[in-house]
Amino acid sequence: MNEKTEMLNCKEVIKKLYDFLADEITVEDVLKFKTHIEKCGHCNEVTLFHKKLKEIVKNSTKETASEELKRRILASFEK
Numbered sequence: 001m002n003e004k005t006e007m008l009n010c011k012e013v014i015k016k017l018y019d020f021l022a023d024e025i026t027v028e029d030v031l032k033f034k035t036h037i038e039k040c041g042h043c044n045e046v047t048l049f050h051k052k053l054k055e056i057v058k059n060s061t062k063e064t065a066s067e068e069l070k071r072r073i074l075a076s077f078e079k
């Protein structure tokens with residue numbers, strides 16, 4: 001846990017993704033987040049996907065949908 005504390009790993013990025021999209025993370029975390037997705041094509045794709053998805057979810061009243069999706073995304077990193 002001590003090494004590369006400046007860098008977020010993919011799991012941390014995904015955990016922060018919803019906060020990031022909701023503008024609920026610190027400026028410092030936004031920088032770490034952006035640094036990661038610039039270098040990590042997978043997280044970049046996931047972020048773009050969720051930006052679009054957020055627009056869809058915003059138009060939906062099903063609040064449980066995002067929780068389910070978050071679980072699925074996290075699960076995709078368990079391989």
Ligand SMILES: [Zn+2]
Nearest residue numbers: 009010040043
């Ligand atoms: Zn990543």
